[in-house]
Amino acid sequence: MLPCLAFLLTLLTATQAPGPASDQAAVRTTLTHYLQGHATGDPSHMRLAFLPTAHIEGIRDGKFSSWTLDEYCSRFTGQPAPDEATRRRTIDTVDVNGTAAMARATLVHGDTTFTDYFVLLKVDGEWRIANKTYSAARTR
Secondary structure, three states, rough: HHHHHHHHHHHHHHHEEEOHHHHHHHHHHHHHHHHHHHHOOOOHHHHHHHEEEEEEEEOOOEEEEEHHHHHOOOOOOOOOOOOOOOOOOEEEEEEEOOOOOEEEEEEEOOOEEEEEEEEEEEEEEEEEEEEEEEEEEEEE
């Protein structure tokens, strides 16, 4: 399955900052839910990745956007994008310190490359994305 292969590749190529190996792996698992949400179009993966109070904010085509988790999840149709086979996603870096972490991922969707920045918290023993910001750049 493509999302599993992509996850394995990100483990091999990503930069890791110091932190317990189990927390590093758990943060990557959370981020993999996020990436699977993109790959499948299934918002249930996003709900596994994010805290219910999370906000997603960024600028695309010069316009600022800000969504609650519910608003963000409503953007996913439950179906993969028609060009899913050509899209690439990587977890670039993870930095864990105690119950807080930050991470960066790159998503190449057609002629747009998204750089996503995440702030994560370990709540009740589980890592979840508290907030996400992103930038989008056209590559063509």
